[in-house]
Amino acid sequence: AQKVTQAQTEISVVEKEDVTLDCVYETRDTTYYLFWYKQPPSGELVFLIRRNSFDEQNEISGRYSWNFQKSTSSFNFTITASQVVDSAVYFCALGGANSKLTFGKGITLSVRP
Amino acid sequence: DAGVTQSPTHLIKTRGQQVTLRCSPKSGHDTVSWYQQALGQGPQFIFQYYEEEERQRGNFPDRFSGHQFPNYSSELNVNALLLGDSALYLCASSYGTGRYKLFFGSGTQLSVL
Numbered sequence: 391a392q393k394v395t396q397a398q399t400e401i402s403v404v405e406k407e408d409v410t411l412d413c414v415y416e417t418r419d420t421t422y423y424l425f426w427y428k429q430p431p432s433g434e435l436v437f438l439i440r441r442n443s444f445d446e447q448n449e450i451s452g453r454y455s456w457n458f459q460k461s462t463s464s465f466n467f468t469i470t471a472s473q474v475v476d477s478a479v480y481f482c483a484l485g486g487a488n489s490k491l492t493f494g495k496g497i498t499l500s501v502r503p
Numbered sequence: 504d505a506g507v508t509q510s511p512t513h514l515i516k517t518r519g520q521q522v523t524l525r526c527s528p529k530s531g532h533d534t535v536s537w538y539q540q541a542l543g544q545g546p547q548f549i550f551q552y553y554e555e556e557e558r559q560r561g562n563f564p565d566r567f568s569g570h571q572f573p574n575y576s577s578e579l580n581v582n583a584l585l586l587g588d589s590a591l592y593l594c595a596s597s598y599g600t601g602r603y604k605l606f607f608g609s610g611t612q613l614s615v616l
Contacts, residue, residue, distance in 0.1 A: 394545075427607075433591055435546070435607035481545050490536070490559055491605070493545030 392417045394484050396494035403472055404502050411467045411497050413482030420444075423485040424458065424465040429496070430478045438480075441465060472501045505530060507596050507608035515614045516584050524579040524611045528596030535577040536605070537569060540591040552577050553599075581613075589615045 393416040403409045415424065426438040441458045453470045469476055479498050483491040508527045516522050528535050534553045538546035548561035552571035571577045575596075581588055591612050595605040 432609055433593075433612075434609040435593065435595075437605065483545075488551075488559060490548045490551065490561070491538075491546075492548070495543070495545050 392492040394494035398497045400498045402500040413465045419486040425483040426467045427481045509608040526577045526594030532596035534597045536595045538593040584615045
């Protein structure tokens with residue numbers, strides 16, 4: 391069975407600070423995919439980044455970066471120079487050989503001006 | 504280019520009733536997945552439809568059923584509603600079952616009284 395653990399529940403930072411969101415996963419699949427999604431109050435899940443377990447193919451956007459470590463099954467996500475608009479719930483998700491995703495419980499990020 | 508659209512946005516039902524939620528996938532997408540997100544939790548996979556057939560199913564009872572139409576749109580039906588079915592129901596579309604470029608709609612907020 392697949393499992394995603396997001397131990398942090400709420401994080402509050404001041405604008406322009408860097409913030410790292412932690413994610414630990416469990417899977418028996420040799421090929422898998424890891425994601426970060428953002429959910430603003432509107433409810434829509436917005437795709438941020440994806441990391442494949444088997445190659446270097448990935449997607450990244452500007453202020454976002456990640457630290458993928460297979461040895462510790464972690465996939466941490468960093469927002470550089472946070473902005474108020476980054477305030478949202480962030481979900482880490484894991485996918486196996488199909489397109490079914492297993493999500494963590496989410497981290498509520500508040501960025502104060 | 505319209506994204507994933509869901510209707511209705513909000514719905515209030517009473518226990519024992521039946522409900523139908525609707526989803527139109529992003530243009531060019533042929534696969535629709537449904538997720539249930541309880542308050543304060545991450546989304547949980549319900550099922551996935553491709554070529555008008557249910558391809559995968561999560562750990563949900565038979566009260567949850569679905570359908571996909573030839574135009575790739577989809578419906579989620581829930582019978583004999585329980586209080587615990589109150590949640591945000593998210594639809595996600597993609598091209599093909601093994602692809603992970605999932606696009607989510609804003610969801611339908613279902614309240615069961």
